[in-house]
Amino acid sequence: MFFETLINGLSSGGTYAMIALGYTMVYGIAKMLNFAHGDIIMVSAYVLFVMISLTGQPLIALIISIIFSMILGVVIEKLAYKPLRGSSPLAVLISAIGMSYLLQSLVQMIFGTAPKMVVIGDLGSITMFGVRIPVYILLTLVCTFLIMVLLSIYIKYSKVGRAMIAVSDNRDAAMLMGIDVNKIIALTFAIGSALAAVAGFFMMIKSPSLTNTLGAMPGIKAFTAAVIGGIGSIPGAMVGGILLGVIEAFSFRMPMIAPYTDAIEFLILIIILLVKPSGLLGKMKREKV
Amino acid sequence: MMKNIKWKHYVNYIIVGIATIIFTILSLTSSLSSSSLYALEKIAIAIILTVSLSLVVGFLGELSLGHAGFMCIGAYLGGKAAVLLEPVFGNTIMTLLIALIIGALIAALFGFVIGLPALRLKGDYLAIVTLAFGEITRSLFMNSDPELFGGTLGLETPRFDRNYLFIIAFIILFICLIIIQNIIRSKHGRAITAIRDNEIAARSIGINVTKYKLMVFIIAAFFAGMAGVLYSFSNYTIQSSTFDYNYSIEILVMVVLGGMGNITGSILSATFLTILDIRLQTILTGDMAVLQDVFRSLILIVFIIYNNAERLRPFREKYNLKSVWQRITMKKKDPNKDQDDEHKWDRVPTKIKMDEILTLNVNSQEKEDKDD
Amino acid sequence: MTDTVLDIKDLSISFGGLKAIEHFDLEIKKGQLYGLVGPNGAGKTTVFNIITGVYKATSGHFYLDGEDLTNKSQEYICHKGIARTFQNIRLFNNMTVIRNVLVGLHSQKEYAYSLFDSILRLPRFKREEKEMRDKAKELLAMVDLLDVRNDISSNLPYGKQRKLEIARALATEPKLLCLDEPAAGMNPQETKELMDIIFKIRDLGITILLIEHDMKFVSGLCDEVTVLDFGHILASGKTKEVLNDPEVVRAYIGG
Numbered sequence: 001m002f003f004e005t006l007i008n009g010l011s012s013g014g015t016y017a018m019i020a021l022g023y024t025m026v027y028g029i030a031k032m033l034n035f036a037h038g039d040i041i042m043v044s045a046y047v048l049f050v051m052i053s054l055t056g057q058p059l060i061a062l063i064i065s066i067i068f069s070m071i072l073g074v075v076i077e078k079l080a081y082k083p084l085r086g087s088s089p090l091a092v093l094i095s096a097i098g099m100s101y102l103l104q105s106l107v108q109m110i111f112g113t114a115p116k117m118v119v120i121g122d123l124g125s126i127t128m129f130g131v132r133i134p135v136y137i138l139l140t141l142v143c144t145f146l147i148m149v150l151l152s153i154y155i156k157y158s159k160v161g162r163a164m165i166a167v168s169d170n171r172d173a174a175m176l177m178g179i180d181v182n183k184i185i186a187l188t189f190a191i192g193s194a195l196a197a198v199a200g201f202f203m204m205i206k207s208p209s210l211t212n213t214l215g216a217m218p219g220i221k222a223f224t225a226a227v228i229g230g231i232g233s234i235p236g237a238m239v240g241g242i243l244l245g246v247i248e249a250f251s252f253r254m255p256m257i258a259p260y261t262d263a264i265e266f267l268i269l270i271i272i273l274l275v276k277p278s279g280l281l282g283k284m285k286r287e288k289v
Numbered sequence: 290m291m292k293n294i295k296w297k298h299y300v301n302y303i304i305v306g307i308a309t310i311i312f313t314i315l316s317l318t319s320s321l322s323s324s325s326l327y328a329l330e331k332i333a334i335a336i337i338l339t340v341s342l343s344l345v346v347g348f349l350g351e352l353s354l355g356h357a358g359f360m361c362i363g364a365y366l367g368g369k370a371a372v373l374l375e376p377v378f379g380n381t382i383m384t385l386l387i388a389l390i391i392g393a394l395i396a397a398l399f400g401f402v403i404g405l406p407a408l409r410l411k412g413d414y415l416a417i418v419t420l421a422f423g424e425i426t427r428s429l430f431m432n433s434d435p436e437l438f439g440g441t442l443g444l445e446t447p448r449f450d451r452n453y454l455f456i457i458a459f460i461i462l463f464i465c466l467i468i469i470q471n472i473i474r475s476k477h478g479r480a481i482t483a484i485r486d487n488e489i490a491a492r493s494i495g496i497n498v499t500k501y502k503l504m505v506f507i508i509a510a511f512f513a514g515m516a517g518v519l520y521s522f523s524n525y526t527i528q529s530s531t532f533d534y535n536y537s538i539e540i541l542v543m544v545v546l547g548g549m550g551n552i553t554g555s556i557l558s559a560t561f562l563t564i565l566d567i568r569l570q571t572i573l574t575g576d577m578a579v580l581q582d583v584f585r586s587l588i589l590i591v592f593i594i595y596n597n598a599e600r601l602r603p604f605r606e607k608y609n610l611k612s613v614w615q616r617i618t619m620k621k622k623d624p625n626k627d628q629d630d631e632h633k634w635d636r637v638p639t640k641i642k643m644d645e646i647l648t649l650n651v652n653s654q655e656k657e658d659k660d661d
Numbered sequence: 662m663t664d665t666v667l668d669i670k671d672l673s674i675s676f677g678g679l680k681a682i683e684h685f686d687l688e689i690k691k692g693q694l695y696g697l698v699g700p701n702g703a704g705k706t707t708v709f710n711i712i713t714g715v716y717k718a719t720s721g722h723f724y725l726d727g728e729d730l731t732n733k734s735q736e737y738i739c740h741k742g743i744a745r746t747f748q749n750i751r752l753f754n755n756m757t758v759i760r761n762v763l764v765g766l767h768s769q770k771e772y773a774y775s776l777f778d779s780i781l782r783l784p785r786f787k788r789e790e791k792e793m794r795d796k797a798k799e800l801l802a803m804v805d806l807l808d809v810r811n812d813i814s815s816n817l818p819y820g821k822q823r824k825l826e827i828a829r830a831l832a833t834e835p836k837l838l839c840l841d842e843p844a845a846g847m848n849p850q851e852t853k854e855l856m857d858i859i860f861k862i863r864d865l866g867i868t869i870l871l872i873e874h875d876m877k878f879v880s881g882l883c884d885e886v887t888v889l890d891f892g893h894i895l896a897s898g899k900t901k902e903v904l905n906d907p908e909v910v911r912a913y914i915g916g
Contacts, residue, residue: 033413080590083598089412090352091597094545097354098589101538105582216534220424223417259432266421273414274406468780475779475786476767476793483764486753493713493747494833495739495768504776 003131005249011206013245014140018199019222020229020237021148022192028232029168029188032089035096036076037196038219039103044069044197045210046107049118058120066197073193074186082182100216107212116210123205136205143202147195148238155234164188168232217262221248224269230282239280244268298474301466301553305336309459316452326451328567330523333458334516335559337465339543340552341512344469346541347550348478349505350485351407352416354537358423359396359510361532363517365430365438367392368446368527371518375447385449385457389518396514397507399426404506408499423537430529443528446521458519465512470552472508481505482550542585545592664691665727666868667712667743667837672721674711681707682892685721689837694863695870696883696900700912703889705872706748709839713745714738725837740768742836746826746843748872754815758806758825761814762797765832797832804828804858820851824858831862838862840871844878856882876913880904888912 019041026034044065051061080095123135155161166174167184175181196215203218204210221244229240244265251261272279312329315321321329338356345353371388378384399422406418430438438444472478481501483491492498521527543562547554562585569581595601606612669687673680682704689695697705710716712723714735722731730738753761766772772793778786801807804824809817814825823843830838843859844852852875859882863869873879879886880900887897890912896903903909 033417080594083594083600086599087597088350090346090350091593093352093413093416094541095590095593097538097541098586098593101535101582101586102590105579105586108579109577109583220417220420224421227414227417260428263425263428266425269421270406270418273410273418277410277414471780471782472776475776475790476763476772476774477776477779479760479764480767482756483753483767486755487751489715490747490751490753490829491764492715492735493739493745493751494765494829495736496764497736 003129005253006246007131007133007137009246009249010242011134011137011140011245012248013242014137014144015199015202015206015241016218016222016225016245017144017238017241018140018147018195018202019218020226020241021144021151021234022195022199023219023223024226024229024231024234024237025151025188025195026192027226029164030077030081030185031168031171032081032092033096033223034081034189034192035093035219036080036099036103037192038215038217038222039100040069040073040076040193040196040215041200041203041218042210042212042215043072043103043107044193045118045200045204045214046111046116047197048201048204049116049210052118052120062197062201065200066194069193069197069200070190073189073196077186077189082185100219104212104216111212113211118204118208118210120201120205120208136202140202143198144238144241147198148234151191152234160184160187221265224265227269227277227279228272230279233279233281236279236281298470301470301556302463304553304556305459305463305466309456309463312459313456316456319452323451326455327523328564329455330458330519331567332560332563333455333462334519334523335540335543335563336556337458337462337512337516337519338540339547339555339559340465340469341509341516342540343544343547343550343552343555344473344481344505345509346544347548348473348481348485349502351411351502352541353419353506353509354416354534354541355403355419355421355423355426356509356513356540357532357534357536358419358426359399359513360517360520360536361423361426361430361529362399363392363396363514364521364527364532365444365517365529366395367514367518368444368521369438371447371522372444380447380449382453382457384447385454385522388522389461389515392518392521393511393514396517397511400507400510400513401503403510404503407502407506420534420537423532423534427529427532439526441528443526444521445526448525449522454519454522458523461515461519465515466552469508469512473552477501477504538589539585542589546588548596665689666691666693667723667725667870668727669708669712669723670721672708672711672718672723674707674716674719680892682711685889685892685894687887687897689868689870691868692863692866693868693885694859694883695868696879696886697870697872697889698874698876698879698886699889699895702891704892705889706841707892708889709745709841709872712738713743713839736768739833739835742834743839744830744833744835744837745839746823746830746841748841748845750819750822750826752814752822752826752829754813756814757811758814758817759794759797759801759810761825761829762800762832763793765800765829766793766796769832769834800828800831803831803861805854820847820855823847824855827858827862831867835867837868837870840869842872842874844873844875852878876904 019037023034023037026032026037047065047068048061051064052058055061076099080099081092084092084095123139125132125134126138127133155164163174163179163184164187166177166179167181171181199218200215203214222241225240225244226237227240228243229236229238247268248261248265251264252258257264312321316326338360342353342356345351367388370391371384374384374387378387403419403422407415410418431441433440435442473481480491480496483496484498484501488498543559544555546562547556547558566581570578573580596605665688667687667689669685672682672685674682685708697708699705707716711718712730714730714733714737717732722729724730725741725743728741730741730743733741753764756764772789774783774786774789777783798807798810801810804827806821806825806828809821814822817825827838827840827843840859844855847855856878859869859871871883883900885898886900886903888895888903888909895912896906896909
């Protein structure tokens with residue numbers, strides 16, 4: 001029972017972590033809260049749905065949905081965020097909220113309100129330590145962990161990754177050093193959106209029912225996870241995501257507090273922000289006077 | 290010349306006042322259908338919500354995504370108060386007024402609570418906290434004891450005479466306008482906009498930032514609560530699912546369309562969007578209803594970009610309403626005339642610099658390099 | 662002792678392990694024009710930040726007119742009479758020039774009408790608002806900005822923005838005015854005008870403490886200076902003597 005709940009928590013935690021990775025990258029490098037991130041997951045899941053019905057091949061569908069959402073992420077950035085660069089973050093935030101709203105309503109317009117079923121197929125399960133664990137949960141966890149490690153290495157050691165750090169640190173200075181800031185930010189959005197598509201894939205394996213609000217709640221929760229872990233920190237996103245998933249799973253298990261699960265998670269967010277806003281693994285910047 | 294400067298200040302009162310008088314007369318001669326009365330109530334509620342949110346977003350410069358949460362508190366507690374008061378006072382204006390005050394005061398109390406994080410957090414973080422607050426509120430009412438607040442079925446409120454409800458809504462709107470506009474056009478309003486423009490400078494000249502931030506959140510929550518009570522009377526039953534995040538966004542769309550910190554604009558945009566909403570509800574049915582959301586989200590994006598994009602600045606300055614008007618009338622600015630600048634804030638001020646997003650308390654002693 | 666306005670005693674502050682200011686002493690007499698000079702990174706602005714309440718001192722005290730203001734809030738210190746300008750100008754950019762000054766008048770006791778007064782537009786509100794406008798115009802006239810008072814402050818040229826910041830600080834009716842590199846980025850003409858303005862302010866009986874790099878500017882204005890280097894006082898005293906001190910010259914020229 002305990003193990004089962006834990007495994008369940010790890011599974012949704014892995015998905016949160018994957019989404020949170022995208023959030024944290026965009027936040028760290030483009031310095032904006034991409035409210036539409038959750039909705040990119042939703043759009044990519046719809047692409048998955050269409051491609052699976054067309055080809056019947058989950059893997060091909062996944063690859064196409066990843067490519068599609070990368071393009072979508074970059075296009076959104078160019079249309080809604082880039083013109084606002086240099087103006088107030090409040091304006092960017094409102095534009096992002098508008099984008100999230102737009103994606104949701106456009107998808108509803110095209111696909112209607114009825115839930116769509118995305119059948120990816122049962123991956124079976126294996127027994128470990130006397131507990132039956134569905135394979136997709138292991139796959140989610142392994143994938144998230146791998147992506148986290150690869151992303152950390154990429155950012156730390158590749159030339160582009162270092163340029164990302166430079167842009168994150170000081171955009172103007174990076175520009176003076178000859179870094180193409182626009183390109184770096186576009187790339188950040190592309191990577192973040194690709195992760196969103198992967199997260200969408202795992203969410204569809206877990207529960208195949210798809211509506212246009214699929215991404216909204218997980219998006220906000222993944223942001224919560226990113227904040228818990230320390231926004232801008234890649235391992236932080238992983239830790240925060242897993243932690244949040246486990247808390248959620250155990251909260252669901254207790255009949256007394258189960259209906260308040262969302263409220264509890266948000267309360268954790270508020271408390272973390274007030275007590276240790278830098279999160280578990282984050283660093284804090286301070287304003288110069 | 291004095292008259293010339295001042296009339297602009299009264300234009301909002303004139304609009305609302307004339308509308309109130311006309312519709313009151315129409316209502317007394319029973320020439321308004323109950324659906325038009327309902328529309329009038331909705332418009333008044335929308336304007337109250339928009340103007341009060343504008344105080345937070347346009348004047349204090351913080352984004353609140355939990356405005357519907359305050360409304361929810363007002364609706365439930367005011368509605369509950371009305372249910373309890375009905376046996377005592379009957380279905381009278383007394384019941385309504387007490388319910389309004391109770392709903393608004395409790396919402397204001399929550400405004401204070403949510404204002405506390407606002408003292409430490411800015412920008413994106415504060416926006417997320419207000420969003421979380423709205424969702425928590427909704428979830429609490431949804432899962433509440435059905436005996437108390439009706440649970441998922443919702444709470445039923447007494448039915449107040451529709452012929453008078455909208456008049457009360459308009460009177461409240463009028464009071465709301467007087468209070469908010471008069472605060473804005475005083476030293477207190479200047480202090481609020483000073484905090485928005487540059488918090489560090491505001492502190493340096495002795496402005497009590499804590500006090501004003503809390504004040505703004507309390508006032509905004511107070512009026513959102515009142516709007517909530519009006520809503521509960523207008524709709525007979527209330528359901529927590531109404532007051533979700535999307536409702537907060539709808540109010541935000543009205544604020545953005547009207548122009549940040551522009552009260553007249555807020556009134557017009559709230560009226561326009563509410564009427565459009567009611568009209569389209571009958572035209573766009575089924576899956577087409579979503580077109581309205583598409584429209585709203587496009588308003589949000591297009592207006593924010595138009596008003597804020599750096600590249601469009603020369604275009605904006607050349608073709609804004611004011612300069613076009615000046616060109617038509619060939620009127621030159623009179624340098625000796627004192628101008629008020631309350632209407633110049635369509636652009637979201639660049640208050641929060643990139644580094645300040647993660648900034649919390651300037652006073653705290655953390656690592657910092659020397660900064661000469 | 663009665664004519665000492667600002668008295669800083671053994672002030673230190675460290676950030677993390679880094680000691681930004683150590684054992685800093687300063688005494689400024691009423692009506693003085695005092696200079697605080699030193700190379701970049703010496704800790705001059707940090708001193709300003711401490712005496713205006715932005716940072717809390719790690720140890721030591723400072724007194725204004727004998728009252729200990731150490732570790733008091735920024736608002737309180739401002740009410741007690743220390744006002745400042747910023748090295749990187751911090752105006753209210755979206756506001757008109759006159760409104761910037763009106764905001765500066767916010768915390769003055771004469772204009773303390775309440776929220777209630779403003780909501781009901783009581784006579785007190787009207788009277789005090791008018792007085793505030795007159796006072797703001799008076800201050801703007803002093804810094805030669807009266808003719809541009811309806812312009813948006815961010816549209817002003819740099820030199821005028823600096824002057825506006827001074828007017829805004831003056832609006833709080835300070836006993837001590839702290840100017841952080843007021844002449845930075847100004848052309849010779851503007852610098853000269855600024856010097857005249859600073860003398861005018863001094864003649865009003867306001868004590869001035871200023872940070873400046875431009876030695877000509879400092880020696881033309883200040884009676885006394887203190888030289889800071891790496892958080893320590895290098896020299897202090899009459900301007901001419903200090904600026905000719907070989908140690909100071911070395912710190913500056915880097916000998």
